[in-house]
Amino acid sequence: MIPELYTIFKKHPTVSTDSRNITPNCIFFALKGDNFNGNSYANDALEKGAAYVIIDEEAYVSSERTILVNNVLETLQQLANYHRKQLNIPIISLTGSNGKTTTKELINAVLSKKFTTTATKGNLNNHIGVPLTLLSMNSATEIGIIEMGANHLEEIAFLSTITEPDYGYITNFGKAHLEGFGSMEGVILGKSELYEYLKANNKFIFVNGEDPKQVERTRDVNNFNFGRSEENELTIHFISADPMVCATIDNTTIQSQLIGAYNFSNIAAAIAIGTYFGVELKDIKEAIETYIPSNNRSQIINKNTNKVILDAYNANPTSMKAALDNFSNLTDTSKIAFLGDMFELGNSAKEEHQFITDYVTSLHIDKIYLIGENFGKTISTNKKTVIYPTFEELKANFSKLKSSTLLIKGSRGMALERILELL
Structure with missing residues (x-):
């Protein structure tokens, strides 16, 4: 079923899950939620110009452009994974309790100085957003950057099997979503599912060398350490944050437009990942210094x-x-x-x-x-x-x-x- 659907996707490579935002010749996936049934909007999507609609309730079949599947969400996820397997590109996944979206935006700003990148838009980092991000990648994409969020155990593990990342980074372990994870130990286990996937598949991890929990969990895996200490593979010095974070690397000063010392590690991660992928330091500096936060974030x-x-x-x-x-x-x-x-x-x-x-x-x-x-x-x-x-x-x-x-x-x-x- 998925290979046949993928043939259709290659002809119509735009995916929508919102019948209010239908673009001509897209594929509409009729997802269900607590308060809506996407199946009921399938015909409306076709009338608005969708090439095909994917539904999972037979009562809503209306034409040969209606494709009936067992479960629309699972089909979306399987199609995204199938597409990922056809993409011959490195994908970086990141998760963590705090700073995910800011770090993702910084990494994208830095890497896009050298590569054509596709990154998670906003914080569309869940079981729907991750597949949509993967499906937005095309032959022009040279590096993919996927943000993964979670509020309970096994969620990051599941998203990793869809994304199949080559590289990973965890921003930190913090007291977030304790209701779902149960405890701080649960948070660490849940976020570390990304590490476990990368280790099991002999992939690569970027590590904040200033975080003992990260260092401890990445000793026996391919990794690249960065931080303030000279013991790291890449040393990045924190200068000040009054109020904007200022840092230096190799005698080059980087003055960001991000407030708060807590943003230093986010900036350092972008510098480290950019350095690893061969982005020139002058371009890293420009990318970080011109990044302006939005959406109520600092x-x-x-x-x-x-x-x-x-x-x-x-x-x-x-x-x-x-x-x-x-x-x-x-x-x-x-x-x-x-x-x-x-x-x-x-x-x-x-x-x-x-x-x-x-x-x-x-x-x-x-x-x-x-x-x-x-x-x-x-x-x-x-x-x-x-x-x-x-x-x-x-x-x-x-x-x-x-x-x-x-x-x-x-x-x-x-x-x-x-x-x-x-x-």
Whole structure:
């Protein structure tokens, strides 16, 4: 079935899973979700110009351009893997608890200086996004860069069997998706499934030599170590982050537009991978220095007389602490933090939110606003801390701010970028 479908795909190499975004002569895969049945949109997709539709319910067969399969999602994944096997190119996969998308974007910026690359768009890094990224690669692609996300065990292992990467990198192991992984040990095991695949298939791993957990798990496999220490195969020096990260390599200074010392390892990974693939240092420097973050990820926005560090795309205890440490170390005079709930922490939610509530009061931050149901259950006697269980309560009590530096950090579901409207 898949070889026959692949013959059709080669004639119509554009894939869509959204009937609202049909392009002429694409193939529409009628996926199902909790609140929708893609099969019911198949005929609509054909009317909008799709060449073929892939469905898994016989009742929706409407023409010879309707292809009935047992399971649309599995067919999409199998087709992507079949396509990957035809691609004679190296593929780099990366995962990790924090910094995946930023690191992927940096790696793509660097490698595209020398190669034609295809990389995951945005954070389409799950069991649907990974196949779609693979299927977007074509004969012009020289290197593929695949971001892989997971919130439970065996997910990275599964995505690895679809992607069949030649190279891999794990950004870090952090307290993310504890609800699904069960514990920090579960996070490490889950993310390390990428290492296990690469080791089992005699592939190659890039390793942050400053992370003992990574070093420990990659001793017996082909690897390339990078970091601040001279013991690494590639030494990259951290200079400063006040507020933008500055680094040096071989007497060349790289001044990024990324805020926070926690972004140094992301930048270092892009430098290391670029160096490994033979990108010239001047091109690496240009790629990193011209990369500007977007989508609420460590963006700096000037709003009236205030400077805003907007990091509202996502949050977990590890990334929250790193952002706060960096914010505390800034030399700005008036610093105000707006922190929103961290999601998917399961039974650890109460403990982790209380830890942040206690920890933030020890830092050089003038005022702290804690927002959300979980933070609303925490206790603080510190006078500089204000707790609002809902965003609406923050909005109702919000006072105009002048000449301050603001950190806005929270999980995506909190949508704390709404604070910009209050300014």
